[in-house]
Amino acid sequence: MLRSLEDTRALAQKLAEKLPAGSLVLLTGPVGAGKTTLVKFMAEALGFRGGVTSPTYTLIHEYPTPQGLLVHIDAYRLEEQEELYRLGLEDYLPEARLVLVEWGRPEVFPDSLEVRLTPVGEERQVELIPHGRAQVPRLA
Structure with missing residues (x-):
């Protein structure tokens, strides 16, 4: 549970440290849940x-x-999230530190x-859910 902005900053720091280069991270939750705030703190951590x-x-x-390129994508306005692949998402993955x-x-981003x-x-309740070959990093 994230009880404050400092809790969110601490989570971002741990994720930035522990996620392997080239990781694809999906940030989900309703409007106002803190997705962009988490991105901001991850960028700072890097x-x-x-x-x-x-x-x-x-x-x-x-x-x-x-530590490398951080790529921040917002798929909210896309009718089909597959459009991100046409925009070059796969080109970022081998080069970026995090996407x-x-x-x-x-279902669109299986790994x-x-x-x-x-x-x-x-x-804010936080759940880390791996999809495909992705792993949940040890954050302790």
């Missing part, structure tokens, strides 16, 4: 020092970090780790 915003209209933002997809669906954020009052 050493990015600029602003992080939702790519709702541009679809893809790239953040160069000392984070807000609103990504596991991914889903981070599901569910608001519970002011707190």
